[in-house]
């Protein structure tokens with residue numbers, strides 16, 4: 205059985221939180237450039253050009269693209285045939301976050317208690333999602349998530365009879381309500397199905413897909429396109445100044461659900477869509 | 485998009501030259517404050533005590549910057565969502581505050597106060613934090629250092645780029661811009 209010291213996870217996570225915050229993914233960068241060539245509104249083009257330039261500066265100078273360096277959301281896919289040694293896995297991951305945010309001059313944005321609101325001063329705790337898979341590898345995904353776009357995300361328990369139309373209306377309504385707050389252009393993660401808690405996890409996972417990759421199932425790929433079309437007809441535009449680039453992409457992920465249920469969750473991400481993956 | 489260049493502090497005469505949709509470049513001193521600092525300012529006002537900074541003629545920037553790397557003036561410094569400051573803003577405008585910089589829509593009471601006291605709401609590009617930081621020449625904490633990123637900083641900026649969203653005449657770029665580019669039901673194709 206393969207052995208892996210959890211200290212390796214700490215180092216990896218520390219590097220990954222910095223990487224994710226400094227280097228905008230090529231998929232998003234490309235999508236911003238594409239949008240720039242298609243955007244009709246002059247102020248929209250101005251904003252998109254700023255965002256491309258911002259990504260360049262962040263990458264060259266190795267500084268955070270956004271001052272909100274996010275809640276560290278971390279996915280761990282743990283191979284069932286690996287033996288982790290050297291300490292507590294969760295603790296090792298939290299230590300990586302602590303190290304990375306400090307060494308990387310990233311902002312500490314986490315308060316220990318939601319109502320008493322005292323900053324933990326090291327950006328921990330991270331939100332960690334563990335899954336166990338086959339094999340003897342560990343896959344880490346680090347996805348720092350900004351508060352502005354998280355705050356306008358929404359969930360609704362629809363009736364099965366609401367169907368496709370109900371789902372579409374809820375997604376479009378949520379984006380319309382979000383308006384200029386989540387720093388459009390946005391990326392829309394939609395979860396459909398599961399239970400109350402599962403649907404939100406599915407929506408967030410939808411944000412991890414490479415931008416512009418359609419859903420493997422044609423039915424949902426088509427639904428993604430229809431939603432993107434409707435969202436970009438809202439006119440919100442880059443930063444909400446008006447324009448036809450309100451969202452860069454809509455990603456849907458689904459899960460089986462109960463005969464009585466149709467849960468839908470919309471997790472909104474901003475253009476600072478950060479996620480970084482590494483296999484150990 | 486008309487380009488306008490302004491230097492702080494602002495007078496009413498400066499504010500009324502700005503119209504929603506103008507691209508504005510700010511040079512001079514601006515102050516930062518976000519949720520926690522606003523709450524402290526509100527507590528002082530409620531207790532009838534003086535504020536730690538004189539806000540007459542000034543601009544407040546809603547930002548909690550990232551820490552500066554060695555050699556940097558300030559870390560990445562983009563705007564935070566302004567709506568959370570709505571409850572505090574009218575009282576500050578009444579005291580002579582002339583502008584605020586953030587991102588996202590303001591409520592009606594802020595828009596009314598901008599007309600009443602002649603103020604302007606400006607939006608910086610959310611997420612363009614590395615780019616915006618490059619226009620900041622100097623940064624020092626002037627109040628509430630214990631709040632860390634949420635402290636009040638005095639920033640000296642040079643051509644800090646913003647967009648006028650709510651002017652002193654009741655215009656709103658968010659509403660007008662969206663209206664201009666929205667494709668209405670009747671024009672809509674298959675979906």
Ligand code: SF4
Nearest residue numbers: 270350352387474611
């Ligand atoms: S919504 Fe995104 S781009 Fe905007 S401030 Fe938050 S993290 Fe940055």
